[in-house]
Amino acid sequence: MPGARGLVLGALCLLGALGRPPAGRREVSMHFNPGWNDSSVNLLHVRAVDANSTLHYVWSSLGVPAVLLLYTENKHSTLHINWTQLLSPEPAGAIWVEPPSSVLHASAVVFTKLFEYDGANASGPAHALFYPPYDLAAFSWDSVNQTLNHTALTAAFRGTGPPRTFHNGSIAFQVTAYEESSRDRRLPGLLHTANSSKLEFVMNGVAPRGNSSRFMLEMLMVEGPGRHRRLESVRSIDDEYTPTIFEMVQLVSEPQGTQAGPGFLQWKTTAYGAREAKRENGIRCRYSPLQAVNGTLLGPSIARAYFGKDVGGLAAINISFGGEDGEIYSSTGYLSWSVLLGFGTPPEDAFSPLVVAIMAVALGTPVVLLVAGAIVVLFFQKKRYSEYEPIN
Amino acid sequence: MGESGGEEERALLDGDSAGGGSPAGRALPALCDPRRLAHRLLVLALMCFLGFGSYFCYDNPAALQTQVQGDMKVNTAQFMSLYAWYSWPNVVLCFFGGFLIDRVFGIRLGTIIFGTFVCVGQVIFALGALFNAFWLMDAGRFVFGIGGESLAVAQNTYAVSWFKGKELNLVFGLQLSMARIGSTVNMNIMGWVYSRVQDLLGSTGHTTLGLTLMIGGVTCIFSLICALILAYLDKRAEKLLCKKQGKTGEVIKLTDVKDFSLSLWLIFIICVCYYAAVFPFIGLGKVFFIEKFKFSPQEASAINSIVYIISAPMSPVFGFLVDKLGKNIIWVLCAVLTTLASHIMLAFTFWNPWIAMCMLGVAYSLLACALWPMVAFVVPEHQLGTAYGFMQSIQNLGLAIISIAAGTILDSRGYLFLEVFFSACICLSLIAVVMLYFVNRLTGGDLNWSAKKREKLQKLAAAEAEEQEKLRRQNEDDLAKLRPKDHISLRNRYLSRLGAQLPANYYSHLSTLAHRSVLK
Numbered sequence: 001m002p003g004a005r006g007l008v009l010g011a012l013c014l015l016g017a018l019g020r021p022p023a024g025r026r027e028v029s030m031h032f033n034p035g036w037n038d039s040s041v042n043l044l045h046v047r048a049v050d051a052n053s054t055l056h057y058v059w060s061s062l063g064v065p066a067v068l069l070l071y072t073e074n075k076h077s078t079l080h081i082n083w084t085q086l087l088s089p090e091p092a093g094a095i096w097v098e099p100p101s102s103v104l105h106a107s108a109v110v111f112t113k114l115f116e117y118d119g120a121n122a123s124g125p126a127h128a129l130f131y132p133p134y135d136l137a138a139f140s141w142d143s144v145n146q147t148l149n150h151t152a153l154t155a156a157f158r159g160t161g162p163p164r165t166f167h168n169g170s171i172a173f174q175v176t177a178y179e180e181s182s183r184d185r186r187l188p189g190l191l192h193t194a195n196s197s198k199l200e201f202v203m204n205g206v207a208p209r210g211n212s213s214r215f216m217l218e219m220l221m222v223e224g225p226g227r228h229r230r231l232e233s234v235r236s237i238d239d240e241y242t243p244t245i246f247e248m249v250q251l252v253s254e255p256q257g258t259q260a261g262p263g264f265l266q267w268k269t270t271a272y273g274a275r276e277a278k279r280e281n282g283i284r285c286r287y288s289p290l291q292a293v294n295g296t297l298l299g300p301s302i303a304r305a306y307f308g309k310d311v312g313g314l315a316a317i318n319i320s321f322g323g324e325d326g327e328i329y330s331s332t333g334y335l336s337w338s339v340l341l342g343f344g345t346p347p348e349d350a351f352s353p354l355v356v357a358i359m360a361v362a363l364g365t366p367v368v369l370l371v372a373g374a375i376v377v378l379f380f381q382k383k384r385y386s387e388y389e390p391i392n
Numbered sequence: 393m394g395e396s397g398g399e400e401e402r403a404l405l406d407g408d409s410a411g412g413g414s415p416a417g418r419a420l421p422a423l424c425d426p427r428r429l430a431h432r433l434l435v436l437a438l439m440c441f442l443g444f445g446s447y448f449c450y451d452n453p454a455a456l457q458t459q460v461q462g463d464m465k466v467n468t469a470q471f472m473s474l475y476a477w478y479s480w481p482n483v484v485l486c487f488f489g490g491f492l493i494d495r496v497f498g499i500r501l502g503t504i505i506f507g508t509f510v511c512v513g514q515v516i517f518a519l520g521a522l523f524n525a526f527w528l529m530d531a532g533r534f535v536f537g538i539g540g541e542s543l544a545v546a547q548n549t550y551a552v553s554w555f556k557g558k559e560l561n562l563v564f565g566l567q568l569s570m571a572r573i574g575s576t577v578n579m580n581i582m583g584w585v586y587s588r589v590q591d592l593l594g595s596t597g598h599t600t601l602g603l604t605l606m607i608g609g610v611t612c613i614f615s616l617i618c619a620l621i622l623a624y625l626d627k628r629a630e631k632l633l634c635k636k637q638g639k640t641g642e643v644i645k646l647t648d649v650k651d652f653s654l655s656l657w658l659i660f661i662i663c664v665c666y667y668a669a670v671f672p673f674i675g676l677g678k679v680f681f682i683e684k685f686k687f688s689p690q691e692a693s694a695i696n697s698i699v700y701i702i703s704a705p706m707s708p709v710f711g712f713l714v715d716k717l718g719k720n721i722i723w724v725l726c727a728v729l730t731t732l733a734s735h736i737m738l739a740f741t742f743w744n745p746w747i748a749m750c751m752l753g754v755a756y757s758l759l760a761c762a763l764w765p766m767v768a769f770v771v772p773e774h775q776l777g778t779a780y781g782f783m784q785s786i787q788n789l790g791l792a793i794i795s796i797a798a799g800t801i802l803d804s805r806g807y808l809f810l811e812v813f814f815s816a817c818i819c820l821s822l823i824a825v826v827m828l829y830f831v832n833r834l835t836g837g838d839l840n841w842s843a844k845k846r847e848k849l850q851k852l853a854a855a856e857a858e859e860q861e862k863l864r865r866q867n868e869d870d871l872a873k874l875r876p877k878d879h880i881s882l883r884n885r886y887l888s889r890l891g892a893q894l895p896a897n898y899y900s901h902l903s904t905l906a907h908r909s910v911l912k
Contacts, residue, residue: 211595237684237740243806244683279803280467328462355812362812362819366826373830380834 025180026050026194028153032145036083042144043302044155046177048194049075055343057197058095059175061141061157062086063300066110067175067199068095069263070306071343074102091305104260105343107253108222108303111136111201114171115318119214125288125320131209133218137299138162139171153177161206169206169333175199181347187277188268188338189241191349196264196342203335213330216320217337220293221251222303222311223263229253229315231290238349243279245270249287250346251317264346271321271337273328284323285337291316426629435554435625436563438618440570442503443547445615446510446540447574450478452517452608454675455582455693456601458682463601464526468676472799475675477530478537479792486784487644489542490777493549494639500623503546507612507619509539514609522602541788549639550622554629565708572704574611579697582608583689648778655770655837658828660783663763664790665821666728669735669814670756671791672798674699680738680807685745695749702753703760710761718843720769721832723762725825730755732818739811769839 026048033043046057054077058068070079078098086094097103113135117128139159147156158172176198183191184198192198201217221229234248250266273281293314297304303311321335322328329335340347422430453460453474461471493502513536520528547567555563586604590596593603674696681692714723734748734755771779794817801810832839838846 235742237742238808239684239806240808241806243803244679245806246684278467279806280461280465331465355809358812358816362816366819366822369823369826373826377830377833 024050024194026055026178028177028179030148030150030153030155030177032148034079035081039143039145041087042141042157043081044144044148044175045079046153046175046197047079048177048179050194051075055195056097057175057177058302058306059144059155059157059173060302061139061144061159061173062302063304064110064112064137065139065141065157065159065173066108066301066303067341068108068302068306069106069341069343070097070103071105071195071260071263072097072102073104074099077102086302086305089300090309091300091302092308094305095302096306105255105263106224106306107227107263108306109265109341110220110222110297110301110303111173111217112220112316113218115216115218115320116209116213117216117320118210118212119322120210120212125214125216125286125318128214131213134161134165136171153179167205167207170204171206172202172204173199174202183241184338187242187272187279188245188270190266190268190338190340191241191347192340193342193344193347195344196266196340196347199339199341201337201339203329205333208330211330214320214322215329215335216318218316218318220297220303221253221265221290221315221317222297222307223253223313224307225312226256227253227313228256229290229313231287231317234348236349238351240352240355241349242268242270244282248349251290252346261344263341263343265339265341266346267319267337267339271335273332274334275336277336281328281332283321283328283335286320286323288318288320426625426632432554435622436566438622438625439547439550439554439563440567441618442507442550442615442622443544443567443571444574444618445507445514445612446536446543447571448578448611449510449514449517449536449608450540451575451578451675452582452605454678454696455579456586456604457676457678458689459583459586459596459601459604460521463596463598464521464524464529466526467799468802469796469799470526472672472675472795473530474533475672475795476792477533478540479788479795481534481537482541482788483785483792485538485542486788487646487781489545490781491644492542493546499546499549499553499639500626503543503550503619504616504623506539506543506546507616509535510543511539511609511612511616513537513539514605514612518602518605518609520602521598521605524598541784550626553626553639568707569704572700575700576697578608579693579700580690583693643774643777644781645775645778648775649782651775652779652782653770654831655828655835655839656767656779658824658831659763659766659770660786661824662724662728662821662828663783663787665817665824666731666759666763667787668790668794669731669817669821670699670752672795673735673810673814675795676798676802676810681745684807685742695745698746698749699753699756702750703757706754706757707761710758714758714761714765716843718841718846720762720766721825721829721840723758724766725822725829727755727759727762728818728822728825731759732815732822735811735815735818739808739815766839770837 027050028046028048031045031047033039033041034045036043041060041062043058043060043062046055046059048055048057052073052075054072054075056068056070056072056077056079058070058079060066060068080096080098082094085091088094113133115125115133116131117125118131119125119128136159139161142158144155144157147154147158149155154174154176156172156174158170160166160170178192178194178196178198181191181193183189190198203215206215223229229251230253231249231251234250235246236248237246239246245268247269248266249269250264252262252264254262267285269285269287271283271285272278273283293316295314296309297307297311297314319337321337422428423434425431453471457471460466460474461468493499496502497505513532513534515532516535517529517532520526520530520532548564551563551567582604585607586600589600589603589607593600677696678689678692681687681695682689687695710723714720717723730751734751737743737748737751738745767779767783768776798810798813801813829840831837838849841849
């Protein structure tokens with residue numbers, strides 16, 4: 001009996017150690033439609049392996065665009081897809097991981113709708129006039145296979161709306177996987193670990209239906225049971241990597257009871273209105289509080305394929321782009337918003353060495369000078385007095 | 393009381409007959425008689441409003457930063473070039489403003505010309521926005537800059553010529569307050585004007601911005617009208633009182649530069665680095681307060697103008713204090729340290745920014761009062777004009793360069809880095825202050841004496857000078873042919889050594905103090 005307790009304790013310790021995965025390197029591989037030869041369906045499996053764990057990302061535009069994130073404490077865990085079931089009207093259970101017990105964290109984000117509202121006199125979407133929303137389930141998606149870049153580890157899901165909407169415009173979900181911790185060169189310059197991936201939501205040339213249209217993206221969070229979600233706004237004094245943006249938002253889902261680490265979504269409260277993101281074409285980005293959704297996952301999606309239909313604890317969040325004076329989209333017709341999703345504690349910004357160095361030199365020099373000067377003055381005055389003494 | 397009332401009544405009664413060109417002996421209505429207080433007050437009001445337009449329009453970009461950047465689609469470096477283009481002409485003009493007024497145009501025509509430059513500059517600036525041509529806006533700021541700084545010199549010269557020896561300090565004080573009011577009103581009202589115009593036109597865009605700036609330009613027209621009336625009144629007073637046209641008395645000789653002492657160069661460094669960390673910050677401050685501290689645009693405008701508001705009442709107080717206590721270097725040190733603390737607070741904390749900005753306002757006023765008079769202690773009087781001209785010139789040069797640098801830094805590295813950069817600038821000026829202290833200590837300079845000691849030594853020097861003068865006179869009698877080249881300047885120098893109260897226009901440092909870059 002004591003032995004068994006010791007074993008459990010040991011296992012718990014091991015789990016705890018695993019809960020905070022090392023921020024080391026991961027071997028990343030991307031697979032387009034694994035086990036299926038038809039490229040009219042888009043499913044991208046990204047597998048990121050390190051010494052003792054595997055992260056599986058499944059990106060797909062099947063039904064509603066969605067991403068599935070699975071963290072397993074086994075470097076040999078494999079993802080299995082039953083394609084016939086996945087493409088059937090009832091895909092529940094079509095995606096699973098072997099061995100199933102190795103899964104420590106599973107979550108999905110489903111991008112359901114794109115709203116458009118009149119932001120002329122409203123400071124936010126709360127009291128605004130809404131146009132009929134675009135349902136992303138009704139979009140048609142280009143094949144991801146052509147956009148797949150195995151060296152840069154990127155892929156793009158580009159979708160166009162139903163005929164006679166959007167006016168040649170498109171939206172895209174651009175995916176970037178990471179092998180190691182680093183920081184994006186491009187704005188908003190998010191810091192990422194090997195345990196995270198970046199999703200960039202891009203709207204290009206979508207014709208606004210009003211003079212002061214603003215767009216809003218609805219996301220649905222799906223998770224297994226026994227998880228606690230919290231939406232945090234992290235205000236930082238450091239805007240060095242994302243000029244003039246001082247707020248980072250992170251949606252953290254922490255497991256209750258088990259020792260598995262949290263999963264997170266993290267983004268800066270800004271979008272950019274040009275292909276080359278710059279501070280001056282920044283678009284204010286707001287978010288609604290997390291709303292619990294009672295109901296089931298509607299329509300086919302990979303979230304439903306993994307979690308089943310009756311998954312509890314759904315929550316929705318809306319990200320709206322553009323403030324009172326945000327007319328940038330109407331002039332450039334381009335919008336890009338980046339969000340990081342991953343496993344573990346969300347990365348935190350720290351002062352760059354340059355800032356620390358400048359402050360140290362700038363504050364240190366006057367002090368050094370003061371001391372040196374004091375010594376020199378003391379020395380000279382002594383000398384002077386000693387010269388004067390005989391005269392007196 | 394009754395008597396004066398009667399006099400005024402009488403004056404009012406025969407007001408009509410006293411129309412134009414009547415001899416000075418005739419009684420004139422109080423408002424029209426250049427010798428009477430009422431008339432001088434009228435002139436004072438005109439003088440104050442003379443500078444209002446240019447002060448109002450100088451900070452138009454800061455008040456409308458988001459709108460300018462949004463409507464013109466420019467990055468922050470380009471935005472800050474609006475300030476740089478204002479400074480460029482003044483790198484050179486600081487040396488010539490006084491010369492132009494004294495020798496070329498005369499005070500009246502000079503004022504009108506500079507006022508016209510300000511107006512035309514603002515109109516070009518607004519047209520640039522209307523036509524959506526940012527280079528035209530830059531050009532407008534350049535023309536505006538040609539007029540603005542020199543107009544401040546002209547305004548000051550008028551003040552000296554009308555209020556010499558009487559209420560001059562008060563008049564300078566009032567002009568200063570007017571300058572601050574101009575800046576403050578601008579900061580707080582332009583955003584509102586923009587939103588009104590936006591309602592009128594139904595949309596934002598460069599047209600809205602252009603119209604808003606045109607409306608702002610009305611203040612310049614108003615100032616130009618003041619200049620015209622003032623020119624008329626001055627001409628009339630000249631006729632009536634046979635008084636001379638006002639002169640700045642500035643003498644600038646560029647070859648003096650090679651004689652400048654190390655202390656003076658250190659003072660220049662303090663000046664350039666300090667102002668470079670204050671004005672560009674105010675120019676970029678609005679967005680900072682909105683983004684970092686979640687202020688509303690109105691609140692952000694208010695806090696951005698607090699530095700100007702505080703320095704209006706504090707400048708005379710600190711001026712008085714520094715005069716009474718001396719120890720200028722210690723005051724400058726305090727001001728620089730306080731500014732450093734406030735920049736660090738803004739950069740590294742989320743503390744209420746009102747604290748930091750109020751500290752900045754107080755420190756800024758203290759520095760202006762303690763730093764600028766120091767030049768007079770380290771430079772012989774005949775070089776004062778050159779020293780001040782040079783100081784303003786490199787200050788403008790510094791402002792122009794740092795403005796653009798600040799814009800670039802903000803775009804690429806954000807506000808934290810910008811604040812660190814400003815803190816580094818302040819540290820550089822702190823280093824210069826510390827060095828100045830030791831240099832002064834080692835060379836036995838008088839920069840850090842208390843006022844008492846200064847007075848004592850001044851008396852001593854005066855006695856010595858008297859003796860020397862006696863000797864010199866004897867020599868002069870002996871060598872009757874050897875006369876000093878310029879007896880007026882010699883007498884002035886002697887009198888000021890004595891500590892005698894000279895008419896204010898003899899102090900060239902007083903008149904140069906009224907350059908905008910100093911008073912702002």
